[in-house]
Amino acid sequence: MQTPDQPILRDIVLVGGGHSHVGVLKSFGMRPMPGVRLTVICTDAHTPYSGMLPGYVAGHYDYDAVHIDLSRLAVFAGARFYRDEVIGLDRTNRKVLCRNRPPVPFDVLSINLGATPQAHGVPGAVEHAVAVKPIAQFNARWLALLERVRRHTGTTTVAVVGAGAGGVELLLAMQFRLRKELQLLGRNPGELAFHLFTDRDVILPTHNPGVRRRFDAVLAERGVVVHRGSAVTQVLPGLLRTASGQEVQADEIVWVTRAGGAAWLNDTGLALDADGFIQVTDSLQTVTDPAIFAAGDVASMVNHPLEKAGVFAVRQGPPLTENLRLTVQGAAPKPYHPQRSWLALISTGNQFAIASRGWLGFGGAWVWRWKDWIDRSFMRKFQDLSPMDANALRSQATSASTVALTSEESLQAISAIAMRCGGCGAKVGATVLSRALGQLQPVDRADVLVGLKDPDDAAVVRVPPGKAMVHSVDFFRAFVDDPYLFGKVAANHALGDFWAMGAQAQSATAIATVPPGLESKVEDLLFQMMTGALEVLNAANCALVGGHTGEGKELALGFAINGLIDDDPTQILRKNGMRAGDVLILTKPIGTGALFAAHARLAAKGRWIDAALQSMVVSNQAGAQCLLAFGATACTDLTGFGLLGHLVEMTRPSGVDAELYLDALPLLDGAQECVSAGIVSSLQAANVRLRRALRNQEAMVTHPRYPLIFDPQTAGGLLASVPADRADACIAALRKAGYAHTTAIGRILAQTDALEPIVLRG
Numbered sequence: 001m002q003t004p005d006q007p008i009l010r011d012i013v014l015v016g017g018g019h020s021h022v023g024v025l026k027s028f029g030m031r032p033m034p035g036v037r038l039t040v041i042c043t044d045a046h047t048p049y050s051g052m053l054p055g056y057v058a059g060h061y062d063y064d065a066v067h068i069d070l071s072r073l074a075v076f077a078g079a080r081f082y083r084d085e086v087i088g089l090d091r092t093n094r095k096v097l098c099r100n101r102p103p104v105p106f107d108v109l110s111i112n113l114g115a116t117p118q119a120h121g122v123p124g125a126v127e128h129a130v131a132v133k134p135i136a137q138f139n140a141r142w143l144a145l146l147e148r149v150r151r152h153t154g155t156t157t158v159a160v161v162g163a164g165a166g167g168v169e170l171l172l173a174m175q176f177r178l179r180k181e182l183q184l185l186g187r188n189p190g191e192l193a194f195h196l197f198t199d200r201d202v203i204l205p206t207h208n209p210g211v212r213r214r215f216d217a218v219l220a221e222r223g224v225v226v227h228r229g230s231a232v233t234q235v236l237p238g239l240l241r242t243a244s245g246q247e248v249q250a251d252e253i254v255w256v257t258r259a260g261g262a263a264w265l266n267d268t269g270l271a272l273d274a275d276g277f278i279q280v281t282d283s284l285q286t287v288t289d290p291a292i293f294a295a296g297d298v299a300s301m302v303n304h305p306l307e308k309a310g311v312f313a314v315r316q317g318p319p320l321t322e323n324l325r326l327t328v329q330g331a332a333p334k335p336y337h338p339q340r341s342w343l344a345l346i347s348t349g350n351q352f353a354i355a356s357r358g359w360l361g362f363g364g365a366w367v368w369r370w371k372d373w374i375d376r377s378f379m380r381k382f383q384d385l386s387p388m389d390a391n392a393l394r395s396q397a398t399s400a401s402t403v404a405l406t407s408e409e410s411l412q413a414i415s416a417i418a419m420r421c422g423g424c425g426a427k428v429g430a431t432v433l434s435r436a437l438g439q440l441q442p443v444d445r446a447d448v449l450v451g452l453k454d455p456d457d458a459a460v461v462r463v464p465p466g467k468a469m470v471h472s473v474d475f476f477r478a479f480v481d482d483p484y485l486f487g488k489v490a491a492n493h494a495l496g497d498f499w500a501m502g503a504q505a506q507s508a509t510a511i512a513t514v515p516p517g518l519e520s521k522v523e524d525l526l527f528q529m530m531t532g533a534l535e536v537l538n539a540a541n542c543a544l545v546g547g548h549t550g551e552g553k554e555l556a557l558g559f560a561i562n563g564l565i566d567d568d569p570t571q572i573l574r575k576n577g578m579r580a581g582d583v584l585i586l587t588k589p590i591g592t593g594a595l596f597a598a599h600a601r602l603a604a605k606g607r608w609i610d611a612a613l614q615s616m617v618v619s620n621q622a623g624a625q626c627l628l629a630f631g632a633t634a635c636t637d638l639t640g641f642g643l644l645g646h647l648v649e650m651t652r653p654s655g656v657d658a659e660l661y662l663d664a665l666p667l668l669d670g671a672q673e674c675v676s677a678g679i680v681s682s683l684q685a686a687n688v689r690l691r692r693a694l695r696n697q698e699a700m701v702t703h704p705r706y707p708l709i710f711d712p713q714t715a716g717g718l719l720a721s722v723p724a725d726r727a728d729a730c731i732a733a734l735r736k737a738g739y740a741h742t743t744a745i746g747r748i749l750a751q752t753d754a755l756e757p758i759v760l761r762g
């Protein structure tokens, strides 16, 4: 959330994308705080809204209707979204520990990561039952069960362990959906059997007897076998065993029992309650550490014991937001008093719901419609996001920061703004640089005579006899608000040229610009970005030997890389070796340009962006080796000129023509949707000028995939020509090597008299 005039002064890190944090993000999107940056770390790009989950399982809603797109919401909020799993806290150094990235520093932290059904105490439960949380995992298993039931003939038995509202509702939803699926297939819904287990004497123990009676009647009417007073003590593959020794066979076992806090919370030193939930005060601050907040299921309010329900997590969103704001301002957070009773609208799968509040209970189809209206209204708040609004709100937020700073920090903040106004583009301070880079460990190569270990005016690298040097440079600004991932992509992109030539990267110098700010923030930014880059360079055995870091308006990173290749021109994989008859192969899907243009406009789904980023960090190294092994005649890596631009760069010097099969092009998820909606990269217009290379452009211009041949790629795949008789084997080998989308996308033709070398096919 850095504006041109306002350096980052405070980092609020949100752990988990639960129901409270989505409220925080929305609020900061609507009312940004100058100088305050939010970072949300969550295992999923799409976070489920629990109230609609049973409706999704029952088939009344699709996936997107019941999930909040966190990645998109983060763009709206001007927040960073890190898709990762939090595995611990380093409270001494104020850092969040993640599974797949460097620790993330925080000034203020908030934890909203829900609860996990406790299956650990029951032997076999973790291995053989599926817990309802994390929902993403449950969803994958649910979809697999749906498919299994569709294919399987004969009886399928589903057991649900836990008869609270979640368990009962989920069972009824699953039953409704599975029965319907069988009916649609012309099969007998009676092939399904359902069992519900509870260690209590009653189902829905926290609800009133009237509500319980209603659900008892529904379960009986639906033929569900309810095992009351039956604690499940062991789970074996396809079998449940209870405390009384009863055994029930089940094809799928779903675990929806009493929940507890994540295991890693035990090592944080934060005070936890008996179930492992974080103890918080009325202000939602942890009782242990006032700079750490917790909300939702994971929080246990010491003065107000609450049921674990999404409704409380949602309601805690506004007070949590206010208290996070107050804390960074140095003001005292305010107490929050949750309501004592709450309305639960529990559905029965068949678009019927029963309301429960205190001693009240009533049901009907109208209750379901009411619930549906409430739920959809809630979701709309996170779906109807306008990029125009977000940008307008952020540009209004350039006023002075209200963040409480130490006197040293104030000086640094003033100097950061002054530097920017001076526009001097000064070097980043030596102390900051050495602290950030000192933590990094570039790969140690014997041929680096002078490098970062023993820095001098320039690096000195030996060129072994019989080798020629290969040089390349790439530089671009951050297209994603995640410095670690950006560093990885930038390094991977830069290395792409080397692999495409069949060369080995040897050494790299980095050039970076970082926005000015507090020293600690600049240092961390550099550290995160260079850690990502270094992981990629080290994996390629490419030594980082030096660099230059300056202050600039935007975060940007590039590399000048030197490499080695045999001093024999025939060993160099050039663009100009294509031969008529060769098959044109592409190793990665295309569409990054359109997808990131859409991301900036809030028009891309989080999972599309996630998949695109995953594709961008895949190295082309193994792919190039494979192509060489199969006698590739020419090769290049796809970057900014787009597929057509790079193809023309190959056909022209090769003296050949080519045909390109549009229908065969591997596309990143969402790329087609973006271009069909008219969203293309700002570089597209320049690339489209190359349409003059198309022989049948007019005939193909309306093909839905046509715009994608101009789409600029970042860290794209390899485009290569391979002799026809080896193409199938080469594609199979590339797929096996991890390039799952590798496809034959065209054929090389003998050159004709036509001025246009490329023919498009549908």
Ligand SMILES: Cc1cc2nc3c(=O)[nH]c(=O)nc-3n(C[C@H](O)[C@H](O)[C@H](O)COP(=O)(O)OP(=O)(O)OC[C@H]3O[C@@H](n4cnc5c(N)ncnc54)[C@H](O)[C@@H]3O)c2cc1C
Residues within 6 Å of the ligand: 015, 016, 017, 018, 019, 020, 021, 041, 042, 043, 044, 046, 047, 048, 050, 051, 052, 053, 054, 084, 085, 086, 087, 112, 113, 114, 115, 132, 133, 134, 165, 166, 167, 169, 170, 256, 262, 295, 296, 297, 298, 308, 309, 310, 311, 312, 313, 345
């Ligand atoms: C079937 C079912 C139906 C329910 N229906 C209702 C209902 O109708 N009304 C109601 O009020 N309650 C309902 N509940 C209860 C409700 O699901 C929870 O109370 C609610 O989800 C809690 O919200 P939360 O914000 O605390 O956490 P969650 O909604 O669980 O969100 C936590 C987020 O944190 C992420 N996360 C978890 N661990 C990590 C990690 N280590 N690192 C990074 N991210 C992490 C998760 O991916 C998730 O995005 C239902 C529960 C179930 C099982």
